[in-house]
Amino acid sequence: MTISIIRQPLATVDAPWVAAGIFDKDGGPASDLRGSAVEALVVRLLEEKEIKGSAGETIALHEPVGFRTRALLLAGLGAKARFDARAAYTAGVALAKRLASKPREKVGVSLAAVLEAGDPALVSSLVEGVCVGMQGPGLHKTEPNRHPFEVVLIAPEGTTDEALADLERLAARGGIVGQAVNLARMLANTPPSEKPPVVLAEVIRKAAEEHGVDVQVWNEARIREERFGGLLGVAAGSAEPPAFVTLEYLNGGDAPVVALVGKGVTFDSGGLSLKPSASMEDMKSDMTGAAVVVASILAAARLRLPINVKGYVALTENMTGGRAMKLGDVLTMRNGKTVEVLNTDAEGRLILADALSYAAEAGPARMLDLATLTGACLVALGPKIAGLFSNDDGFARDLADSSRKVGERLWQMPLDDDFKEALKSSVADLKNVGGRWGGAITAARFLQEFTADVPWAHLDIAGPSWVDAEGAARDAGGTGCFVRTLTAYLEAAAAVDGVARD
Structure with a gap:
C-alpha cells in the first residue's frame, strides 16, 4: 500500500472514490462538506435517522453534485465531542474494508474531520485502520476478497507547510504501525x-x-x-x-x-x-x-x-x-x-x-x-x-x-x-x-x-x-x-x- 498526501479542496479531488468523515447528528458533516449540496443531504439523513454517523458506518453517494469524484463514501465517526483514536481506527477499518471489496486503483481520504477534532495524532490512528481494513483473513481463498489500493490523504486547502509535514510524518507512522498489526x-x-x-x-x-x-x-x-x-x-x-x-x-x-x-x-x-x-x-x-x-x-x-x-x-x-x-x-x-x-x-x-x-x-x-x-x-x-x-x-x-x-x-x-x-x-x-x-x-x-x-x-x-x-x-x-x-x-x-x- 502506498500513501501520499495532497492539499486541496475536497470537491476538486480527481479520484474515482473519495471518503469523507461525518459525525453524528450533533456534529454533522465536516468542514470540507459544508456549503456543498452534500451537506444538506447529510444533515437531512441524520435528522431523519436514515444514517447515524456512528463509528464504522459507511454510506456511498454516487455522482455527487459539485464534486469531481464519481463516488463519495461517507464514513461515520461517532460523536464529535468523544472522537478518539478508537473511533478514528474503526472508521479507517470500515472505509477501507468497504472500498477494498473490489479492485480500485486509488482512493482519496479526507482528513478534515479528524483535524477538526483537535488532535492531529489521530491521523495515524485513521491510517492504521485503513491499512488493517485492506487486509482480510482469507489467506487461502482462490479469489481474493480484499484488494489494496493507493491511499491519497486530503488535507484542507489552508493547511500550512509545517502542518502538512507533520501530517506526512503521522501518516507514515500510521502506515508502519498498521502493517505491523497486519503482520501479527x-x-x-x-x-x-x-x-x-x-x-x-x-x-x-x-x-x-x-x-x-x-x-x-x-x-x-x-x-x-x-x-x-x-x-x-x-x-x-x-x-x-x-x-x-x-x-x-x-x-x-x-x-x-x-x-x-x-x-x-x-x-x-x-x-x-x-x-x-x-x-x-x-x-x-x-x-x-x-x-x-x-x-x-x-x-x-x-x-x-x-x-x-x-x-x-x-x-x-x-x-x-x-x-x-x-x-x-x-x-x-x-x-x-x-x-x-x-x-x-x-x-x-x-x-x-x-x-x-x-x-x-x-x-x-x-x-x-x-x-x-x-x-x-x-x-x-x-x-x-x-x-x-x-x-x-x-x-x-x-x-x-x-x-x-x-x-x-x-x-x-x-x-x-x-x-x-x-x-x-x-x-x-x-x-x-x-x-x-x-x-x-x-x-x-x-x-x-x-x-x-x-x-x-x-x-x-x-x-x-x-x-x-x-x-x-x-x-x-x-x-x-x-x-x-x-x-x-x-x-x-x-x-x-x-x-x-x-
Missing part, C-alpha cells in the same frame, strides 16, 4: 500445519533481519542445554520440535532495556487434558502473544525509535503424542523451580515461565509478557478487554495510558499474595493450576514466580486476540491486538530516555 494478524491466521515452531521461527528470523533487528533461533538441543524444562515438557507430545527466538533492537545507547516476552503455541490441542473439538477451532492463534511481540519490535525498528528492546518468543505445539507430558509429571524450569503438572491445557504458563526466567537474568528495567493465556480472563472481562497484571504500579499506569491513547482496552486485575496459596503442591514447588476460582489471577501469580522481582506486567489477551464474527469494522480471525499499544508505549519510553520510573 497474518501470523495468527496462518493454518497450523504451515507454521510449526521451527518454520515460524524462520519466518520471524527473515522478517527481523530485513529490518535490522538482531535475531537468534535456538533448536531443541540448545533449548535442552539451556534448561527450559517447561518448553520441553509442553513440546514432548508433538512430532514438531520446539524453537526459542530472541530479538534485539538496541538503538537507545545507555538507556535501559525493555523486555517483551510472547507465548507462541502454534497449535493447542490441550494435550492429554484434551480440549473439546469446538474449542480447538481457533487454536492456531494461540501464538498471538509471540506475533504481537515480534510485530511491535519490528515497528519500533522501522520507526527508528531511540530505545533498547529485547524480545523472547517461545514456540511449540501442545499435542497428545505418546511422549506427551502426563498429569502428575514434575518439570524443572529454567530458574530451578519445580512444577507439578495437573492440567496439560495450562501449558502457556509453563513455556512463559522459562522465557521470563531467561529474560529476567539479563536485568531489564521492565519486562512485559503477552499471552492468550486463560479462558477465565475472557469470562471475567469479556471478549474485548485484556487483563493487566503487574508487580509495579508505575509500569501498569504507563501501559494503561498507552492503551487509552490508541483506543485499545485493558483492565488491571489484582495480584494478591493469597492467590499463591492455590498453587501449592505437595510434591513440587508449585502446581500449574489453582482451584476453580480466579483462574486468570492464579495464572498470573504463577508467572510472577519466574520474574526475579524485575518490574513486570502480564497481559492476558485471550479475549481481544480473536474475533469469531465478521462486522463492518472488523474481520473474523486474528486481530493483532496490542501492537498499537506496545508501539505507543515504546515511543513514550523512548521520549523520556528510560523506563524505570514511578
